[in-house]
Amino acid sequence: MTTRSISHLIIGFGKAGKTLAADLAKHGESVILVEQSAAMYGGTCINIGCIPSKLLLVEGEKSARLTDKSAAFQAAMQRREQLTSALRAANYNKLATIPGVEILTGTARFLSPNVVEVLTEDGACQIEAERIYINTGARPATLALEGADDKRIYDSTELLQLDSLPARLVIVGGGYISLEFACMYAAFGTDVTILEQGDTFLAREDRDVAEAMLAMLADRGVKVVLQAETKRFVPGEEAVTVVTSQGEYAAEAVLVAIGRRPNVEALHLEAAGVQLTSRGFVQTDEYLRAAPNIWAMGDVAGSPQFTYVSLDDYRIVRDQILGEGKRTTKDRLLLPTSVFTTPTLAQVGMTETMAAASGRPYEVKRLQTAAIPKAKILGETHGLLKAIVDTETGLILGATLFCPEAHELINLLKLAMDHQIPAAALHTQIFTHPTIAEALNDLFAPN
Ligand SMILES: Cc1cc2nc3c(=O)[nH]c(=O)nc-3n(C[C@H](O)[C@H](O)[C@H](O)COP(=O)(O)OP(=O)(O)OC[C@H]3O[C@@H](n4cnc5c(N)ncnc54)[C@H](O)[C@@H]3O)c2cc1C
Numbered sequence: 132m133t134t135r136s137i138s139h140l141i142i143g144f145g146k147a148g149k150t151l152a153a154d155l156a157k158h159g160e161s162v163i164l165v166e167q168s169a170a171m172y173g174g175t176c177i178n179i180g181c182i183p184s185k186l187l188l189v190e191g192e193k194s195a196r197l198t199d200k201s202a203a204f205q206a207a208m209q210r211r212e213q214l215t216s217a218l219r220a221a222n223y224n225k226l227a228t229i230p231g232v233e234i235l236t237g238t239a240r241f242l243s244p245n246v247v248e249v250l251t252e253d254g255a256c257q258i259e260a261e262r263i264y265i266n267t268g269a270r271p272a273t274l275a276l277e278g279a280d281d282k283r284i285y286d287s288t289e290l291l292q293l294d295s296l297p298a299r300l301v302i303v304g305g306g307y308i309s310l311e312f313a314c315m316y317a318a319f320g321t322d323v324t325i326l327e328q329g330d331t332f333l334a335r336e337d338r339d340v341a342e343a344m345l346a347m348l349a350d351r352g353v354k355v356v357l358q359a360e361t362k363r364f365v366p367g368e369e370a371v372t373v374v375t376s377q378g379e380y381a382a383e384a385v386l387v388a389i390g391r392r393p394n395v396e397a398l399h400l401e402a403a404g405v406q407l408t409s410r411g412f413v414q415t416d417e418y419l420r421a422a423p424n425i426w427a428m429g430d431v432a433g434s435p436q437f438t439y440v441s442l443d444d445y446r447i448v449r450d451q452i453l454g455e456g457k458r459t460t461k462d463r464l465l466l467p468t469s470v471f472t473t474p475t476l477a478q479v480g481m482t483e484t485m486a487a488a489s490g491r492p493y494e495v496k497r498l499q500t501a502a503i504p505k506a507k508i509l510g511e512t513h514g515l516l517k518a519i520v521d522t523e524t525g526l527i528l529g530a531t532l533f534c535p536e537a538h539e540l541i542n543l544l545k546l547a548m549d550h551q552i553p554a555a556a557l558h559t560q561i562f563t564h565p566t567i568a569e570a571l572n573d574l575f576a577p578n
């Protein structure tokens with residue numbers, strides 16, 4: 132078996148790993164990046180996550196004008212394939228052409244804290260590295276239930292690659308993936324039912340926001356069933372039936388979207404002295420250090436599962452290798468989020484419920500999406516905008532935007548909050564017209 136030595140070994144072609152590899156090499160360092168699958172060059176986001184799902188959401192909305200939904204669905208899937216293939220090739224070539232970076236296609240596992248074995252198609256090789264970075268991501272959690280091996284039961288990766296449009300889709304789980312896929316498939320004309328085991332829909336959101344989301348889903352024909360414990364799947368000839376504590380639901384396709392688990396098993400982390408958290412993620416400190424010469428970044432490190440957080444993990448690790456070593460997970464400040472339903476639900480900082488529990492003096496600002504001229508132009512009037520303002524300091528404590536373009540606008544609010552721009556400044560800020568952004572003038576008007 133060949134043994135090689137390298138300064139930096141990155142395991143996994145995720146957002147953090149690929150960005151770090153390029154940066155290190157541009158600073159004259161030598162890097163090997165190991166990726167287990169040629170179909171995953173570039174990682175989850177571009178191949179099986181953010182990019183294909185958002186493309187299909189957009190294509191679904193466009194299909195509203197078309198009568199042949201099946202043809203529209205198949206054309207959308209082709210576009211998805213073209214885009215992800217092109218991005219995958221671009222991601223590979225961008226890294227592979229940087230002097231100092233080598234991409235090795237194979238599965239990595241630790242033999243000791245600084246030696247990793249990589250199993251490739253051509254056999255195994257050992258790599259001794261001064262520094263090792265784990266960026267192996269996560270995979271869909273599965274339901275170990277009777278009938279779960281039926282071919283009509285899918286995870287998100289598989290449902291992004293269906294070759295024909297199902298008449299009915301049942302989604303087990305009521306989180307990010309569920310809501311986005313519900314909108315995506317409903318837009319193509321599929322009859323969608325969401326089965327959530329919890330008793331509260333969108334438990335982290337204020338009830339008026341959750342109600343607005345439910346109204347939007349109902350308008351699109353999406354049914355939501357709460358406290359639905361899935362018990363088993365019963366395969367039939369035409370459909371599979373999901374048997375739950377709240378009744379039985381037959382469908383041509385079932386999506387299980389109940390969270391994602393870290394990819395740690397293949398790594399043999401015990402050989403590296405790396406610990407796991409109680410939830411099974413790689414245990415790190417706030418510098419993302421997992422052992423003296425080992426770091427973990429992205430989903431596998433238990434970081435909030437977003438591409439932009441994986442990118443921020445890269446910034447933290449980069450600062451230790453190439454910078455001042457000061458940046459930590461605490462420097463992220465507020466973390467904005469966006470569920471790309473139609474319209475988007477975007478959130479940053481405190482909700483009204485959190486503000487009430489905080490004991491701080493606050494007021495709630497509210498605006499209905501239907502009051503925004505641009506929303507009327509778009510014909511997307513579902514939703515509302517809410518902001519929480521500290522009545523002593525006049526600073527914004529949080530915002531929840533359920534309206535068109537909310538995924539863009541939320542970044543403006545994070546900027547205002549991080550840089551302590553008072554709410555009153557947004558009330559009088561000049562915004563272009565007609566835009567959704569100008570609604571901030573009204574949202575932040577004095578109560
Ligand atoms: C359907 C879906 C939609 C999403 N939409 C959004 C969104 O809109 N916005 C957003 O911010 N986030 C979204 N996410 C989440 C986001 O995609 C992830 O948080 C992010 O991609 C995680 O990146 P990462 O850097 O942790 O690693 P990943 O990109 O997951 O990369 C890990 C890589 O490691 C490889 N690997 C695993 N084990 C080994 C091993 N032993 N040896 C070698 N290689 C290995 C894997 O094959 C993989 O390519 C979505 C996720 C999904 C599933």
Ligand SMILES: NC(=O)c1ccc[n+]([C@@H]2O[C@H](COP(=O)([O-])OP(=O)(O)OC[C@H]3O[C@@H](n4cnc5c(N)ncnc54)[C@H](O)[C@@H]3O)[C@@H](O)[C@H]2O)c1
Pocket residue numbers: 274303304305306307308309311326327328329359360361388389390391435436437469470471
């Ligand atoms: N727009 C985005 O940024 C985006 C989009 C998709 C995914 N993601 C990321 O990917 C992660 C994973 O997404 P997800 O939707 O799989 O997980 P999630 O954690 O967002 O939601 C899972 C949901 O499934 C429910 N659940 C769990 N077990 C269940 C069961 N047995 N039966 C019924 N319901 C059950 C949970 O109560 C929860 O509501 C997200 O948390 C997010 O970080 C982000």
